[in-house]
Amino acid sequence: MVVDVTVVGTGGMGAAIARNLINAGYRVAVWNRDHAKLASLLEAGAVDVVHAREVFVSSPVVFSVLADDQAVREVILDSGALAAAPAGAVHVNFATISPALAEEAAARHAEKRVGYVAAPMFGGVPVAQAGNLNIVTAGEAELVERVQPLLDAISARTWPVGTEPQRANVVKVAGQVLIASAIQSMSEAVSIAERGGIDASTVVELFTSTITPGPVYKNYGGLIAAEKYTPAGFTPVLGRKDVDLARAQAASTALRLPVADLLSELLTEAVDTGHERDDWASLAYLQRRRDLSETDK
Numbered sequence: 001m002v003v004d005v006t007v008v009g010t011g012g013m014g015a016a017i018a019r020n021l022i023n024a025g026y027r028v029a030v031w032n033r034d035h036a037k038l039a040s041l042l043e044a045g046a047v048d049v050v051h052a053r054e055v056f057v058s059s060p061v062v063f064s065v066l067a068d069d070q071a072v073r074e075v076i077l078d079s080g081a082l083a084a085a086p087a088g089a090v091h092v093n094f095a096t097i098s099p100a101l102a103e104e105a106a107a108r109h110a111e112k113r114v115g116y117v118a119a120p121m122f123g124g125v126p127v128a129q130a131g132n133l134n135i136v137t138a139g140e141a142e143l144v145e146r147v148q149p150l151l152d153a154i155s156a157r158t159w160p161v162g163t164e165p166q167r168a169n170v171v172k173v174a175g176q177v178l179i180a181s182a183i184q185s186m187s188e189a190v191s192i193a194e195r196g197g198i199d200a201s202t203v204v205e206l207f208t209s210t211i212t213p214g215p216v217y218k219n220y221g222g223l224i225a226a227e228k229y230t231p232a233g234f235t236p237v238l239g240r241k242d243v244d245l246a247r248a249q250a251a252s253t254a255l256r257l258p259v260a261d262l263l264s265e266l267l268t269e270a271v272d273t274g275h276e277r278d279d280w281a282s283l284a285y286l287q288r289r290r291d292l293s294e295t296d297k
Contacts, residue, residue, distance in 0.1 A: 001047055003027040005150055006059040008052070008075060010037050013094070013121070014065035016128035017154050018046060024153035031055050033075075052076075056085035056114070061147055066095045068241055077105060082112040090115035092147050094135075096173065098245050099166035100252070106139075106165045115143040118165035119151070119158075120172035124219075124233040132156040138168035173249055176242035180263045180280070182216045183224075187284035190224050194288070200225040220281050229278040229285065239280040240267035 006029040007018040015037070021028045022044050030041050031049040042048055049055055052075045055062050062081075066072050072095055076082065085091075091114060093105065102118050109116035117139035127133055133155040137144050140163055151158050161167045186204070193203040204221035208214075212221075223229065243264050250257045266283055275282040 003029045003059050005061045006055050007063045008055050009065040012125040013128050020131045020154045053080035055081050056089050062091045064093050069097045069101045085114045087113040092117045092119050094119050096120050096242050099169040099249050102166040102169045117143050118168035136168040136171045138162050138165045173246035177246045177260050183220050183283050186221050187287040191287050223281040224284040229282040232279040234280055236267045236270035236280045237276050
């Protein structure tokens with residue numbers, strides 16, 4: 001059966017994207033390593049793709065929503081999927097991967113006459129479910145134009161940043177540093193207030209209504225005030241991965257990132273102290289417990 005688009009990777013984000021495409025009237029196929037995660041999408045009308053190497057066979061467009069560089073290599077680049085793809089197919093990669101891999105992926109797709117669009121996303125699972133993602137796109141203009149109606153079905157806005165796919169991933173990893181910085185900064189501000197006898201929810205509401213408006217501070221500030229770190233929308237493991245991708249990208253251009261270096265250490269601490277499955281807002285759990293030693297006083 002020929003479909004309009006195949007969604008590869010149906011975790012929280014991928015499932016939300018697939019469901020919104022189905023709801024918009026598109027014929028959708030789905031693939032996931034854990035086949036059990038496809039059940040609700042198949043019930044909603046999606047078509048099952050059994051093998052990763054077959055994801056391009058029945059669809060002119062593939063949306064991949066995978067975790068990291070390794071997953072993209074295993075599922076797309078090294079699975080035989082590109083070799084089986086018909087000429088003229090387009091792969092839209094939503095993953096937060098290294099800009100270096102984005103550049104390599106574009107070249108390998110071109111060798112197989114398959115189009116490649118980088119399209120990393122800003123917004124968590126609830127945002128994806130609401131169809132309000134912000135998507136950064138980079139790739140040949142004709143390719144982006146071809147997939148734009150599909151992107152419109154799952155997003156509030158797309159943000160084109162050029163024709164070289166790696167540019168979109170540069171923007172994404174830069175943005176992840178901003179988000180991690182916001183979480184740690186809010187954690188420190190709340191800790192100062194609480195130790196001064198002030199309720200966390202009061203200062204979070206004040207700050208997010210005045211000096212730090214916006215969804216990142218508001219959403220993570222709410223989690224920090226409530227000390228609600230499960231279920232995780234995004235873990236310290238993934239956060240450290242993204243911050244380290246930003247650090248590697250900066251290093252490739254001879255740029256130092258002092259704050260990102262610290263954030264990587266703090267996220268590593270969160271992982272090492274048992275918060276690897278919590279939300280990365282759990283940075284606040286550790287921050288609330290940072291006491292000066294006698295030598296620091």
